[in-house]
Amino acid sequence: MVWRRFPQVNLANLPTPLEEMKAVSRDFSCQVYMKRDDLTGLAFGGNKVRKLEFLLAEALDQGANAVITEGGVQSNHARMTAAASRKLGLEPVLVLGGRAAEEKRGNLLLDDFLGARVYFCPLSDRKKTMKEVGELYEQEGLNPYIIPTGGSTPLGTLGYLRAAEEIKKQEQVLGLEFDYILAPLGSGGTHAGLLLGKYYYGLRAKILGIAVERRDFRPLVEDLFSQSVGMLGMEMKMEKGDFMINQDYVGPGYGYFDEATASAIRYFARQEGILMGPVYTGKAGAGLLDLLEQGFFPPGSKILFIHTGGTPELFAWNEFEPGEVDK
Ligand SMILES: Cc1ncc(COP(=O)(O)O)c(C=O)c1O
Structure with a gap:
């Protein structure tokens, strides 16, 4: 496997679990799964x-x-x-x-x-x-x-190339192929790595990034993807349509805890017993729920949400009030 050519230190408990969100699947007539990268271990874990x-x-x-x-x-x-x-x-x-x-x-x-x-x-x-x-x-x-x-350098990007291998194996165990993989999009390494992994391991899923701030993400992810391909000495091209960016859930800006995010955090907490953070996963969770509600995903779609961690962000607040996290 290509990422094994590069030295690693063992810090995470891998593979992370991949679970169906049964209540979400039932509420929206899709098959919604979550990859629990919040459970990697090491000081509350995360991507x-x-x-x-x-x-x-x-x-x-x-x-x-x-x-x-x-x-x-x-x-x-x-x-x-x-x-x-x-x-x-x-x-x-x-x-x-x-x-x-x-x-x-x-x-x-x-x-x-x-x-x-x-x-x-x-x-x-x-x-x-x-x-x-x-x-x-x-x-x-x-x-x-x-x-x-x-940590979004070509070397850091290998982390999610490796995660794509885990996803491929977990798909085989479950006997399904995901149509979409969603994750919060910040500095781009998670998405560039998932894209590399999509091509390298032949994942069917389109990779969907829910942006956590307003900026031009496409060149960032494309650059990181092509630099990583160069580092690996491989020939791979990113096809348009395989990678989508959604900027609709940023709210007033990076680190701003808004009502839509709080409501998504409450939904996952109350339906699934899973906590998300306000800065990254809560926004991506709000995006997932809204896109499901709008019918963005064709009925019966198999969707994988990557819980990238960030739950300690919650404790920057004593109670929910709209506002910036770095206050
Ligand atoms: C919890 C969490 N999720 C997602 C991201 C975004 O990942 P990336 O920076 O690889 O785009 C970050 C980045 O800081 C994060 O802390």
């Missing part, structure tokens, strides 16, 4: 751990002793990078874009327990600050390994 298995193997190969990454104040990627670094004996350093919160809640509280060194900076200065922090650590004699936003 990032799949990428980190490849990225941190490279960090160890390069003799790194610190890991620097960036994200929003409530970044799941930052929290998981901190936990993975600790597990491997590396020093975690996080550059978080946004205001230093008055109270440490949600992921920020977990970053604190993990003992990560945290630097806050204005959102637009994250790249510059990461570079400066890297130089500072080098002057101190540390050898930092830098992970760009969301």
